[in-house]
Amino acid sequence: MSPQGADLATQRGTARQQRFASSVRAGSRVTPERARSHNRVLVLQELYRSEGLSRADLARAVGLTRVTISDLVADLIADGLVIELGLRSDARPGKPATLLDINRKGFAVIALDLSYDNLFRGVVTDLDGTVLHREHADVTGITGTDAIDAVAALLDRLVAAAKAPVLGVGVGSPGIVDDAGTVLSAPNLGWADVPLQAALAERSELPVLVANDANAAALAERTFGGAHEDAILVRVGRGVGAGLIVGGRLVRGAHSAAGELGHVVVGTDGGDVCACGKSGCLETWLAIPRLQARLEAADDADTRRAALAAAGERLGISLAPVVGALNLGEVVLSGPLDLLDGSLLESAAETIRSRTMADSHGGPAVRMTTLGRDIVVLGAAVMVLTGQLGVF
Amino acid sequence: MSPQGADLATQRGTARQQRFASSVRAGSRVTPERARSHNRVLVLQELYRSEGLSRADLARAVGLTRVTISDLVADLIADGLVIELGLRSDARPGKPATLLDINRKGFAVIALDLSYDNLFRGVVTDLDGTVLHREHADVTGITGTDAIDAVAALLDRLVAAAKAPVLGVGVGSPGIVDDAGTVLSAPNLGWADVPLQAALAERSELPVLVANDANAAALAERTFGGAHEDAILVRVGRGVGAGLIVGGRLVRGAHSAAGELGHVVVGTDGGDVCACGKSGCLETWLAIPRLQARLEAADDADTRRAALAAAGERLGISLAPVVGALNLGEVVLSGPLDLLDGSLLESAAETIRSRTMADSHGGPAVRMTTLGRDIVVLGAAVMVLTGQLGVF
DNA sequence: GTTTGATTGTTAGTAACCTTTACTAACGAA
DNA sequence: TTCGTTAGTAAAGGTTACTAACAATCAAAC
Numbered sequence: 085m086s087p088q089g090a091d092l093a094t095q096r097g098t099a100r101q102q103r104f105a106s107s108v109r110a111g112s113r114v115t116p117e118r119a120r121s122h123n124r125v126l127v128l129q130e131l132y133r134s135e136g137l138s139r140a141d142l143a144r145a146v147g148l149t150r151v152t153i154s155d156l157v158a159d160l161i162a163d164g165l166v167i168e169l170g171l172r173s174d175a176r177p178g179k180p181a182t183l184l185d186i187n188r189k190g191f192a193v194i195a196l197d198l199s200y201d202n203l204f205r206g207v208v209t210d211l212d213g214t215v216l217h218r219e220h221a222d223v224t225g226i227t228g229t230d231a232i233d234a235v236a237a238l239l240d241r242l243v244a245a246a247k248a249p250v251l252g253v254g255v256g257s258p259g260i261v262d263d264a265g266t267v268l269s270a271p272n273l274g275w276a277d278v279p280l281q282a283a284l285a286e287r288s289e290l291p292v293l294v295a296n297d298a299n300a301a302a303l304a305e306r307t308f309g310g311a312h313e314d315a316i317l318v319r320v321g322r323g324v325g326a327g328l329i330v331g332g333r334l335v336r337g338a339h340s341a342a343g344e345l346g347h348v349v350v351g352t353d354g355g356d357v358c359a360c361g362k363s364g365c366l367e368t369w370l371a372i373p374r375l376q377a378r379l380e381a382a383d384d385a386d387t388r389r390a391a392l393a394a395a396g397e398r399l400g401i402s403l404a405p406v407v408g409a410l411n412l413g414e415v416v417l418s419g420p421l422d423l424l425d426g427s428l429l430e431s432a433a434e435t436i437r438s439r440t441m442a443d444s445h446g447g448p449a450v451r452m453t454t455l456g457r458d459i460v461v462l463g464a465a466v467m468v469l470t471g472q473l474g475v476f
Numbered sequence: 477m478s479p480q481g482a483d484l485a486t487q488r489g490t491a492r493q494q495r496f497a498s499s500v501r502a503g504s505r506v507t508p509e510r511a512r513s514h515n516r517v518l519v520l521q522e523l524y525r526s527e528g529l530s531r532a533d534l535a536r537a538v539g540l541t542r543v544t545i546s547d548l549v550a551d552l553i554a555d556g557l558v559i560e561l562g563l564r565s566d567a568r569p570g571k572p573a574t575l576l577d578i579n580r581k582g583f584a585v586i587a588l589d590l591s592y593d594n595l596f597r598g599v600v601t602d603l604d605g606t607v608l609h610r611e612h613a614d615v616t617g618i619t620g621t622d623a624i625d626a627v628a629a630l631l632d633r634l635v636a637a638a639k640a641p642v643l644g645v646g647v648g649s650p651g652i653v654d655d656a657g658t659v660l661s662a663p664n665l666g667w668a669d670v671p672l673q674a675a676l677a678e679r680s681e682l683p684v685l686v687a688n689d690a691n692a693a694a695l696a697e698r699t700f701g702g703a704h705e706d707a708i709l710v711r712v713g714r715g716v717g718a719g720l721i722v723g724g725r726l727v728r729g730a731h732s733a734a735g736e737l738g739h740v741v742v743g744t745d746g747g748d749v750c751a752c753g754k755s756g757c758l759e760t761w762l763a764i765p766r767l768q769a770r771l772e773a774a775d776d777a778d779t780r781r782a783a784l785a786a787a788g789e790r791l792g793i794s795l796a797p798v799v800g801a802l803n804l805g806e807v808v809l810s811g812p813l814d815l816l817d818g819s820l821l822e823s824a825a826e827t828i829r830s831r832t833m834a835d836s837h838g839g840p841a842v843r844m845t846t847l848g849r850d851i852v853v854l855g856a857a858v859m860v861l862t863g864q865l866g867v868f
Numbered sequence: 869g870t871t872t873g874a875t876t877g878t879t880a881g882t883a884a885c886c887t888t889t890a891c892t893a894a895c896g897a898a
Numbered sequence: 899t900t901c902g903t904t905a906g907t908a909a910a911g912g913t914t915a916c917t918a919a920c921a922a923t924c925a926a927a928c
């Protein structure tokens with residue numbers, strides 16, 4: 085399944101993972117060693133986004149000399165991260181190039197999505213984000229430490245299913261998650277100040293990264309969905325959450341609570357009472373249960389469409405100041421297609437346009453995600469790729 | 477006025493400025509030379525924020541060895557950027573330390589504020605942002621290329637007034653300004669696609685940086701006003717603009733238009749017609765001329781206070797989604813104290829709190845700036861310090 | 869008064885890194 | 899076959915930061 089490099093990696097195990105991590109960790113002073121790590125990452129990045137490059141291609145792309153690139157590539161090949169594909173076939177003058185690629189199948193990434201109702205989902209992917217294996221666990225009624233155990237058990241099954249050395253574990257969790265991967269608050273799971281990242285890292289002896297589900301989804305959309313450098317991803321489900329990408333980077337917020345849009349009050353005309361105590365929160369307009377209730381109460385198609393459009397309008401009203409203040413280039417929605425993709429989306433787009441300064445570019449693109457239900461696990465995988473390899 | 481290093485810098489002139497600039501410019505590959513530039517900047521940063529450090533102190537703070545720090549400091553002293561202050565006086569065992577500092581009075585920064593009504597303001601500061609000299613130019617009725625000439629003339633006067641080598645020129649301009657310092661649109665000055673930065677750089681042969689006035693103000697608030705790492709600065713004047721700091725960095729936006737909040741529609745209950753054609757824009761509620769008109773129409777103090785509170789509420793309504801989405805830690809207002817600081821500010825703060833999820837931290841701090849009318853020129857100076865020295 | 873220990877800053881030598889220069893290998897075109 | 903081009907490698911050189919060692923200097927303990 086995995087070539088020599090991967091086996092090598094398996095032998096050395098955790099130490100190797102740490103080394104990858106340290107090669108990326110940001111810091112202040114630059115020693116020659118750090119400089120080389122940085123250049124290593126640049127080579128990996130180039131290889132990641134366009135496979136089939138030669139050493140000479142890399143030298144041109146990265147800006148280092150062929151000599152240095154050869155040296156770096158030799159390191160990466162020795163580590164099992166890069167493989168030679170063979171000679172380039174096209175007819176050009178000169179010595180034929182040896183094509184390289186990241187060892188895409190030589191490592192596995194494990195990604196978990198804890199944001200579904202009563203269900204934990206997990207996948208094993210390769211370095212491309214291709215899903216190789218799926219597992220899930222029913223967690224109806226399970227909260228607190230039992231839920232932590234359920235995550236750990238699911239992780240164990242995924243590790244057992246992985247057929248290549250595991251590069252790391254990414255987790256998208258509901259609630260507010262801080263930089264250290266501690267879930268500060270996730271009411272549905274009964275979690276408060278749960279150090280999920282540390283707990284899973286200790287039990288699995290793998291690098292683990294935990295983040296909020298909507299934030300993870302935003303990363304996925306940025307990496308695999310082609311989202312703009314300045315974009316917001318809004319996830320509509322039992323609640324409403326968002327992830328923001330500003331200048332190509334995920335926004336964390338003053339208290340790690342960036343994207344918590346669900347309980348922002350929309351409009352100046354009241355609204356339903358929310359679970360949080362306020363009236364007119366975005367969730368009261370947009371959350372799927374409320375939306376479905378309103379649709380069931382509707383008699384005909386027009387009324388239903390009006391209900392969806394009203395929800396979309398509320399979304400647009402709350403997003404307009406964000407789009408204006410950040411000058412966002414794109415708004416992406418994630419959630420049930422049958423409800424979101426249609427009147428709701430169109431109404432939201434129109435509302436945003438009519439309430440912001442339609443600069444010469446005609447306002448932001450507003451669209452559904454193309455990543456479907458895997459968006460959170462894909463984002464969790466991106467977290468691992470970024471954290472362990474520095475890719476993206 | 478300026479010590480030997482400064483004279484030296486004067487002689488070599490522009491070439492030196494370029495060198496400073498190149499030492500900061502971001503890039504991809506890391507060569508040893510780039511690494512050293514980076515470390516140079518780290519030393520400067522440490523010295524900038526706490527004067528009176530020894531080489532050994534720097535070594536501890538930056539993480540490099542004393543040997544390397546000594547070498548870097550020797551370079552910086554040779555360049556005139558750092559000076560020795562003398563021996564440390566306090567009684568400690570060991571050889572007394574030689575204290576160092578950035579040559580704070582040895583260089584000047586020129587900063588311009590083009591955002592006033594019919595007035596261009598400019599200052600000369602030292603590296604601390606202390607204003608040493610002021611100039612202004614009445615530009616009533618002056619627009620287009622005449623306005624560009626007026627800026628250049630004001631800049632010439634400031635250069636002539638500077639008593640130390642000029643490190644660079646920062647300009648805070650109204651309108652939308654792109655990364656290259658081109659004013660894409662500034663209706664009041666009759667500017668569209670005016671390459672102000674390039675024009676001034678060519679005429680003055682100095683490094684020039686142009687940015688939007690509210691964005692510059694946000695930088696000033698972050699650097700000199702102690703603003704939070706995630707904050708928004710709202711500037712209320714003839715129009716309404718904002719600058720956002722996210723993760724400690726200024727947000728530019730998809731089309732360089734971040735912070736353009738003035739023409740975002742507020743609320744769902746209509747409002748006055750705006751110059752832009754829409755109704756209920758934030759400017760129609762908050763801009764100073766409109767606000768003053770409403771106050772003059774009011775009969776008694778209570779009505780006036782209510783008008784101010786209403787304006788503050790509208791500001792809060794439009795900021796709430798931004799505060800929630802970005803999880804901002806602070807909201808800072810800049811503008812006429814007599815109008816903003818009071819009912820308006822309190823109402824805005826209360827509205828933001830009541831419309832966002834009052835996380836465990838009680839919502840963002842909401843306050844006036846302490847930097848007064850110099851906020852934009854100070855921000856322009858910060859741009860120069862950041863761009864030329866990498867400080868902050 | 870002397871010794872001891874601590875701190876600062878410098879000198880000398882070393883290891884790591886990237887570059888320049890020069891080379892071989894391999895290929896198409898004339 | 900020769901020429902020009904491209905890919906990759908090898909050797910030498912310069913820059914960078916590190917370790918080790920040292921002199922200068924001072925407080926505090928003896």
